[in-house]
Structures are given as structure tokens and as C-alpha cells.
Amino acid sequence: MSGSGKVVCVTGASGYVASWLVNLLLQHHYTVRATVRDISDPKKVAHLKELQGSKERLHLFQADLNEDGSFDSAVDGCEGVFHAASPVFFSATDPQAELIEPAVNGTLNVLRSCRKASSVKRVVLTSSTAAVMVNKNPPNPDVILDETCFSDPVFCKEKELWYPLSKTLAEEAAWKFVEENGIDLVVMIPGLVFGPLLQPTLNFTSEIILNLLKEGREAFPVHSLIDVRDVARAHILALENFSASGRYLLVGTVISTSEVLEILAKLYPPLNHLGLDIIAEKLIDVGDLLSNQVSQEKVKRLGISFTPFEVSLKDTVESLKEKNFLSF
Template sequence: MGKVVCVTGASGYIASWLVKLLLQSGYTVKATVRSLSDPTRVEHLKSLEGAEERLHLFEADLINEGSFDSVVDGCEGVFHTASPVFFKVTDPQKELIDPALKGTLNVLKSCKKVSSIKRVVITSSMASVMFVKNPSKPGFVDETWFSDPDLCEEKKEWYALSKTLAEKAAWKFAEENGIDLITLHPGYVIGPLLQPTLNFSSQSFVDLIKEGKELLPGGVYRYVDVRDVAQAHILAFENFSASGRYCLVGKVANSFQAMEILKGIFPNLVVPSIITENQGAKPSYEVSKEKAESLGLKYTPLEVSLKDIVQSLKDKNFLSF
């Protein structure tokens, strides 16, 4: 209550919920966006309860070193969520790797200058966890997994490469400069939208519902609710004993299972029949919940997350039925 924290990339899907929950908890939030003049980035944040009194918006550019100096000044905690998310790119270095890697280091360099900062929490991804050549426990993914940059490059998984390189650089910088760092690794994030535009994961969910276009091979998704991810950020900051990396996955399920759940909840929703090679089979792996739950995180049931994202997409006219 009353603490000052910073959220980078505040207009994003996860970050908008993080700002909302921080304000609800009494925090004062200094939040960065790419453009203060773009209403799609700022109006939904300004309308949050407590925003008028305790939300301060700033423009900042990930690539420009020093652009976060004034924002993190006076903060006790920094939540770095800003990083581009897309899978199809023409120039991976410019579009994904530089913003993720340089952006993360620029934020950490700014944090290094501020003695009041107690902890930095970075939003990473399961993409920096999953790409392992010879895992010791193939069917059970946990925080000991770390994606291999060479494998990411070999498979042309540029998003995974960007998140992996950014995380490795973050841990190295934090260790060398005495920064208390935590990284969070959400899977495929679903749940209601606060922002007025579709982000990458909600757009891909619309494509899945409308056209049966599967984002992931075999249609196996590591689902997690956006509200749980936002809550995990706050728990990771507030829990004194929190440390290291945290996988954030509520349930691993096939896309056809999600469609079956949705058909039960929304009888009028027409969804395509998704046929995958492993239909009827259980996913070949699970992701550990133990470490995240040790923070006090309670995962939202998949049925609730699916219901809420579809209702949200309908309310915002991205789906009609």
C-alpha cells in the first residue's frame, strides 16, 4: 500500500491487468507506453479505478538507453513487460531480438542507477524454457529447463530466441550488478481483454475459433489466465522469499479440447472441427505448477478463462454469435 512501482509496456494485454491489480492494491504506478497520443494505448489505463490519483504515464523507447531513467527513479519495484510478440518476421534481429535484448538491458541499466529499487520482475515466456535438445525429464517441464539459442535459431523460432537471449542477458547483468531479479514464464495467455485492440495471443485465439488455425504444432497449448499472470507479478514482488524463474501454466491441453469446452458453454458459437494427429490423446508433457503455487498463486480453471475471453471478444465485437 502506497509503494511506487514502474510497469513498462503498460498498454499490453498482461501489463494492463497488472496495472489494474496494482492500483486496486493501493500502489502508485509509473507506467510507460510507446505513445501518449495514441488513445488505444492510454484511454483504458486512464479509466481504471484509482488511475486519476495514482497512475502516471510516460513515453519510453525500448531501444534508447536512458529513456527509463526518470521513470524508475523513486520506485521500489520495476515490472518489465515490454517486448514485441509475433511469430512472422522479415528481419528477426531488428523486429524481435534487438527490442527484447536491448530493451531489457536498457531497463536494467536504469534500475542500476536507483538505490530505492528492491526488486525487478521481468515478463519472460515459456518460449525461453521449452526449446531443449535433450531434457533430463522429457515429459515434465519445470524451471530448470532453459531454451537453447542454437536450437531456436536452427528451428527459426525467432520469438523464442529473442526471449531466451534477453533472459540470459538479464540474469548476467543482474548477477554482475547486484540486482534482485525474478523472471516469470507464462504460456499461452488467455482471459478477458482490458485494451481495445487485439494483441498477438487474442488475435490467434480469434483465428483458432473462426478458422481452426492452430498457432502451435499439434495444437497443444500451455494455457494460463491473464489475471493469474498479472497476480503472479505482484506475488513475486511482494514475497520476500521469491527467487529465480517461475513457469506460469495452468493447464496443458489440446486445442480440440478447448473447442469442446467452448461449445458446451456457448451453444450458439460455431467453431470449426479441429482435427489433429493426436486427437483423443493426452498432451505428451505437463508443466510444473509447484514453484508458482508456492507464492500463493491459485490458477483459474481453464473453463473460466475460455468463457471469459470469448465473452470479452464478443463484447468488443471481435467475435459475433
């Protein structure tokens, strides 16, 4: 990877995945235009300003997913655009306003800015396995899920699964827009993302581990997981590899809560007193599809090798301790 002389944009740069993406881009000598909702909020920007290379090659822009034209200045002059900004939470008082509109309209706003900018050669969109795995009639668990699979928005709405609905509709809108406007789009589809935090605040997946360790709650049954550093690398490879196209599932492992607990107990013997081995698993209402294996064939052709989950999990816990979210 070499980004010398190349200018790219990362939307939602203060987020978990996006922060790592900015970090890796700077390490590889890209000039990065990073958008955040509030440029004056130190929780959003302080950690980005501390990254190696930030003084020379990081430029911060304020932008809002719901504001038309908000991304124009950040995108103009960029060769590549990474659209990672999207709300990530699973319950909402007003799901339309809090999740769906920012996800869908925000994606279209960024793509409109890309359409205006003749410099943009490729857009890399961050989706989610939530846009792949949620269906009324899931396939047999023996079926391997791949990039041709999409979640059913009607079923998502019926079950009030607002986050999967937001990611599914955002990706649908993106594919329709780029087809009509001739934009080169590649979509990255990570599972639950684990690994160390760069940002000072908890993100959804690190909170899962924190709650599991501290209170034995919010355990996931079986899920597809990937290291945050692998996700960032895959995004950059998707930009740099001329032959990259379509969708890429990013799943390093499929694992159950009981297996996660076994690994934690092995890594951290002091945790045994918490009774981790008898914590009841809570099912997430996204159907039995979570037990399916996920194809790694296409993303491996892109050049990704996966970080072992044990490493990701240990690094997550150590990061939570370092940032004083956890002590034992």
C-alpha cells in the same frame, strides 16, 4: 496485497499482461508509473486512464526499448520495477531488428535504469515458456518441466524460431547483468495467456481464439496455458514476497486443441454449425516438448491458485464479443 505508499514502474503498460498488472496494482493502492511507446496514442493509454484509481495514482511515461536512458525518469524513485515490455509475434521480416534487439536491448536498458536508481529493491521480469520449452532433444513426455529448463538458442536460430530466441536471449542477458550489478531479479514465465482484454486491440493469444472461432485456423496442438489475471497476481506476489527468488513457471493447465474445441462447443452450442469438431489441428514447429507437463510446485508456494481454463476461455470469448471482434 497492499501497496499503499509504494511506487512501482510497469514497462510496456499498454500490453495485454501489463494492462492487467497495472489494473491490479492500482486496485491494491500502489502508485504506478506506466511506460508506453507513444503517450499520445489513445489505443495505448485510453484504457489505462479509465482504470479505477488511475486519476490518483497512475503516471504515464513515454519510453522506447531501443533508446538508452529512456526508462530513467520512470524508474527513479520506484521500489519495484515490472519489466513486461517486449515484442510478441512469431514471424518477422527482420527478426534481429524487430524481435531480438528490442527484447534484449530493452531488457538491458531497463536494468541499467534500475542500477542508477538506488530506490529499486526488486525487478520482476516477464519471460515466457518459449524460453523454457524449445530444444533439439526434448525430454520424454513423461518428464515434468520445471524452472531449471531453458530453451536452446542455437536450436531456436537453426529453426528460425525468432520469438523463443528473443525471450531466451533476453532472459540470459538479464541474469548476467543482475549477477554483475547486484540487482535482485525474479523472472515470471507464463505459458499462453488467456482471459479478458483490457486494451482495445487484439493480442496474440486472443487472436488465436478469434481465428479458431471464425476461420478454424491457427489452432495450437498442445500447449501450457494460464489466465491473465493469475499472471498479474503472480507478478505482484513476486514483488511482495521477500523470499521469492529465481524463476517461476506460470502454467495453469496443459491442453490440446481438441479439448479446447470441446469446451467451446459446450459453452456455446451455436458454434457447432462451424464444424469445430472436425477442424484439423496445426502443429507449431517447437518440437514434441509441448506434450510435457509443467511443474506448478514453486509458483503455488508463492501463493497462486489457478483460474480454471474453462473460465479463462469463456471470459476471453465474452471479451471478444464485448469489444465487437466476434459476434454469434
